[in-house]
Amino acid sequence: MADTVRDPPPDGTDFHELEDGEELFPEPAAAPEESQPASLPAEDISTNSNGPKQDLLFDDDPEDLFAEATEEVSLDSPERDVLLSDGPSPAITPITPPTSVITPRIGHAHDDMFTHSSFDEIEEEEGGDSFDIHISVSDPEKVGDGMNAYMAYKVTTKTSMSLFKQKDFSVKRRFSDFLGLHSKLASKYLHIGYIVPPAPEKSIVGMTKVKVGKEDQSSNEFVEKRRSALERYLMRTVKHPILLKDPDVLQFLESSELPRAVSTQALSSAGLLRMVNKAADAVNKMTIKMNESDAWFEEKQQHFENLDVQLRKLHASVESLVCHRKELSVNTAQFAKSAAMLGNSEDHTALSRALSQLAEVEEKIDQLHQDQANGDFYLFSELLGDYVRLLTAVKGVFEHRMKTWQKWQDSQMLLQKKREAEAKLQFTNKPDKLQQAKDEIKELEGKVQQGERDFEQISKTIRKEVSRFEKERVKDFKTIIVKYLESLVLTQQQLIKYWEAFLPEAKAIS
Amino acid sequence: MMEEVKEVTSALSVHGHNIKITDVVKDGDALTFVIVSQKLSGTGEYHVDRTWDDFEWLQQHLFSQEDVPGLQGVIFPPLPAKASGNASAKIMKQLGVLGLGEWQPYCKALETFLQQVATHKILNKNKAVEVFLTSSDAPGRQKVKKNIFNRLSQAVEEMRKEGHKDVDEFFQTERDHNLVLTGCTKTAAEKFLDMVLTEQKIAVACGHFSAALHLCVEPGEDPDKKAFSRLCVQISEVFDSMKKNMTSVAENNVNTLGLGLDLESRYQEAEKEMLFRRTCKLVELENARRNAEKAKPVKKAAMEEVKTATQTEFQQICGVARQEIKQFHGVRVKMLQQALVQWCEKQLLTAKESTDQFNQHLQAFRGMAQ
Numbered sequence: 001m002a003d004t005v006r007d008p009p010p011d012g013t014d015f016h017e018l019e020d021g022e023e024l025f026p027e028p029a030a031a032p033e034e035s036q037p038a039s040l041p042a043e044d045i046s047t048n049s050n051g052p053k054q055d056l057l058f059d060d061d062p063e064d065l066f067a068e069a070t071e072e073v074s075l076d077s078p079e080r081d082v083l084l085s086d087g088p089s090p091a092i093t094p095i096t097p098p099t100s101v102i103t104p105r106i107g108h109a110h111d112d113m114f115t116h117s118s119f120d121e122i123e124e125e126e127g128g129d130s131f132d133i134h135i136s137v138s139d140p141e142k143v144g145d146g147m148n149a150y151m152a153y154k155v156t157t158k159t160s161m162s163l164f165k166q167k168d169f170s171v172k173r174r175f176s177d178f179l180g181l182h183s184k185l186a187s188k189y190l191h192i193g194y195i196v197p198p199a200p201e202k203s204i205v206g207m208t209k210v211k212v213g214k215e216d217q218s219s220n221e222f223v224e225k226r227r228s229a230l231e232r233y234l235m236r237t238v239k240h241p242i243l244l245k246d247p248d249v250l251q252f253l254e255s256s257e258l259p260r261a262v263s264t265q266a267l268s269s270a271g272l273l274r275m276v277n278k279a280a281d282a283v284n285k286m287t288i289k290m291n292e293s294d295a296w297f298e299e300k301q302q303h304f305e306n307l308d309v310q311l312r313k314l315h316a317s318v319e320s321l322v323c324h325r326k327e328l329s330v331n332t333a334q335f336a337k338s339a340a341m342l343g344n345s346e347d348h349t350a351l352s353r354a355l356s357q358l359a360e361v362e363e364k365i366d367q368l369h370q371d372q373a374n375g376d377f378y379l380f381s382e383l384l385g386d387y388v389r390l391l392t393a394v395k396g397v398f399e400h401r402m403k404t405w406q407k408w409q410d411s412q413m414l415l416q417k418k419r420e421a422e423a424k425l426q427f428t429n430k431p432d433k434l435q436q437a438k439d440e441i442k443e444l445e446g447k448v449q450q451g452e453r454d455f456e457q458i459s460k461t462i463r464k465e466v467s468r469f470e471k472e473r474v475k476d477f478k479t480i481i482v483k484y485l486e487s488l489v490l491t492q493q494q495l496i497k498y499w500e501a502f503l504p505e506a507k508a509i510s
Numbered sequence: 511m512m513e514e515v516k517e518v519t520s521a522l523s524v525h526g527h528n529i530k531i532t533d534v535v536k537d538g539d540a541l542t543f544v545i546v547s548q549k550l551s552g553t554g555e556y557h558v559d560r561t562w563d564d565f566e567w568l569q570q571h572l573f574s575q576e577d578v579p580g581l582q583g584v585i586f587p588p589l590p591a592k593a594s595g596n597a598s599a600k601i602m603k604q605l606g607v608l609g610l611g612e613w614q615p616y617c618k619a620l621e622t623f624l625q626q627v628a629t630h631k632i633l634n635k636n637k638a639v640e641v642f643l644t645s646s647d648a649p650g651r652q653k654v655k656k657n658i659f660n661r662l663s664q665a666v667e668e669m670r671k672e673g674h675k676d677v678d679e680f681f682q683t684e685r686d687h688n689l690v691l692t693g694c695t696k697t698a699a700e701k702f703l704d705m706v707l708t709e710q711k712i713a714v715a716c717g718h719f720s721a722a723l724h725l726c727v728e729p730g731e732d733p734d735k736k737a738f739s740r741l742c743v744q745i746s747e748v749f750d751s752m753k754k755n756m757t758s759v760a761e762n763n764v765n766t767l768g769l770g771l772d773l774e775s776r777y778q779e780a781e782k783e784m785l786f787r788r789t790c791k792l793v794e795l796e797n798a799r800r801n802a803e804k805a806k807p808v809k810k811a812a813m814e815e816v817k818t819a820t821q822t823e824f825q826q827i828c829g830v831a832r833q834e835i836k837q838f839h840g841v842r843v844k845m846l847q848q849a850l851v852q853w854c855e856k857q858l859l860t861a862k863e864s865t866d867q868f869n870q871h872l873q874a875f876r877g878m879a880q
Binding site: 303306307310311313314317318320321324325327328331332334335337338339341342345346347348350351354358467470471473474477478481482484485486488489492493495496499500502503506507509510 | 687711737
């Protein structure tokens with residue numbers, strides 16, 4: 001492995017697209033090592049990129065899944081350069097290798113390449129820096145006018161972790177910044193088996209209303225929905241021990257200026273879904289069916305298929321509940337009005353008074369219904385929606401594993417062919433060709449070994465990720481149901497107050 | 511067969527205030543109500559089966575009493591519309607809150623009708639009431655003769671009379687007031703019903719969610735899977751509780767204030783009808799006066815007679831009407847108060863029960879091992 005020193009990237013380094021024939025993982029010079037996300041042949045790839053994944057994006061291979069997903073990014077356009085080389089980049093090496101001292105400021109250049117196993121060790125070897133970080137997204141503020149306007153959100157991080165320079169700090173970010181962060185993380189980690197939380201959905205209709213300046217309830221609701229989604233997205237991202245330490249994440253949270261992500265459609269949830277579907281198609285089209293030696297993967301995939309169906313059902317069910325709750329709020333308000341009118345028309349004093357009080361009680365109950373509808377929505381509906389979207393990322397990593405396997409198999413088949421060809425060449429008098437064949441075989445042997453390692457690594461990573469996902473799932477749902485129950489109890493306690501106040505009024509009639 | 515109305519000395523042999531409808535039996539389309547009344551002598555009860563057609567028979571008899579002066583001034587207790595076992599959507603809509611809750615509110619409304627009739631000092635003297643409450647045979651389906659209370663054939667000119675200016679301030683005020691109140695009450699009852707229907711929808715949605723959660727339960731020994739499955743079951747229990755709560759809230763609404771508003775609404779309509787009858791009589795009287803004045807000497811005496819008779823009728827009606835209105839004001843306030851108090855008490859109880867239930871769930875979740 002190249003023990004190259006990595007300089008912090010200067011500004012405006014030339015970005016150089018990987019040529020078609022170039023390999024992403026060049027043949028390792030020394031003993032086989034685990035591949036890493038940051039193992040870049042420094043000469044070939046701009047130091048601006050943080051993950052080898054970038055190159056796959058530009059690969060014109062029609063089979064390449066990511067090409068599909070990033071269509072909208074128009075990666076071949078000049079904008080791409082802007083996306084990648086704008087301003088200062090975070091340092092290259094994402095993770096501190098376990099052998100070196102964990103510096104307070106991760107992101108400095110590191111000498112050693114490190115292995116995937118280092119990720120495991122890092123997770124285990126937290127060294128007293130327990131997970132303590134809370135991110136809030138707040139204060140949406142409209143910046144600019146007309147169709148160029150955008151919402152800026154304040155992202156506040158409160159933490160005691162040594163990973164960060166400060167304990168309590170904020171930055172301003174816009175929606176495209178979040179999408180940009182996600183695209184970077186996805187490009188670095190998805191293909192090696194990490195479940196990268198998907199970014200919130202874009203919404204042209206919602207945003208247009210906001211831009212145009214409609215200060216009505218629906219655009220306020222939209223902004224609040226988005227704010228909440230962004231907050232959940234960040235929290236979910238930093239809860240991942242690997243992603244938390246990613247320099248892009250750190251830069252996102254800490255840096256006051258962020259290079260603007262121009263083409264940010266990359267790997268949106270919809271894009272991910274397209275990619276997954278294409279992967280599924282691609283896999284089906286392949287003549288060689290994957291020989292699943294590990295029943296665990298098959299079982300888990302089935303489980304996630306089922307879970308997806310069930311979550312969607314639950315989500316639809318909650319949406320219906322939210323809808324009815326809002327309807328109840330409207331009906332209650334209307335009844336309150338009619339009760340008030342009745343009270344006004346009534347000439348029996350005490351009855352009139354009681355009816356007016358009734359109207360007031362109903363108005364207060366209407367507010368309770370609205371709050372409850374919000375609870376239904378922001379707690380359950382969004383939770384379920386988040387998990388449905390998260391499952392697309394989960395499915396994605398399983399598909400990547402299959403693709404990794406396929407790549408390995410392809411290399412093996414190619415190696416086989418080359419060996420056969422070489423055997424034939426033995427009998428001809430073409431020393432040049434023979435040498436070439438031998439060279440190619442040597443190269444391919446390396447590729448095959450790398451392919452196998454990749455496959456084993458991604459399988460291992462997925463197992464861990466799935467386990468983490470399942471634990472997080474229980475935690476998330478439990479947290480939500482507790483919050484929800486608290487809101488239910490609060491509502492009932494409020495109702496008790498209202499009824500207890502109204503009862504003497506009702507009794508006082510006549 | 512119409513049974514002969516018995517000759518009785520006193521009008522009613524049972525108590526009026528505690529007549530109960532204890533059961534309703536559905537037989538295809540027909541609904542049969544079991545009515546229980548207590549003998550005045552204290553020696554027991556009468557149990558009779560009646561259908562809605564029997565109720566209508568009673569009502570028609572009340573309308574067509576001939577020997578009661580000023581009968582038109584009576585505010586007749588309103589009878590709910592006919593319900594059928596397999597009611598169409600239109601009929602259910604017309605019944606409003608009475609169509610809900612498996613006919614319980616409907617029975618209550620019929621019960622109230624009977625109580626009001628049986629305690630009405632003028633109406634309970636009608637022998638039909640005694641027959642209805644005590645005869646073991648059904649009163650029969652004989653077609654009752656047409657009476658002036660059939661508003662079905664209300665011509666346009668009749669409607670115009672509704673706005674006819676009154677000669678008496680008391681009645682003009684009452685008419686104006688009644689007009690406003692009937693509108694407001696009807697609206698309030700409708701909006702209240704909308705609320706109840708939505709509450710029922712929410713209860714159903716909670717039930718669906720709870721059922722859907724059970725689908726997430728998976729067998730297996732994997733600890734994370736088991737934890738999630740267990741969580742799903744517990745969350746579904748929470749939603750079952752929510753369903754129970756919402757169902758209670760809706761039931762409370764229907765049985766107390768819903769019924770109250772419905773009765774008030776129909777009672778206001780009954781007063782409206784009475785006031786209208788009086789107004790019609792007033793118009794008739796004014797016409798009679800005019801005719802008497804303008805009459806040629808040949809007709810004059812006859813016209814005068816008509817005028818005098820109409821005058822007497824009108825005065826009798828006014829007399830009864832004043833009494834009825836006074837009574838009505840007292841009764842409706844009492845009834846609404848009762849409805850409001852019961853409603854509040856029931857909702858308060860439900861809220862307390864639900865708080866306890868939700869708190870139990872909360873403690874269970876908080877105590878759950880991670």
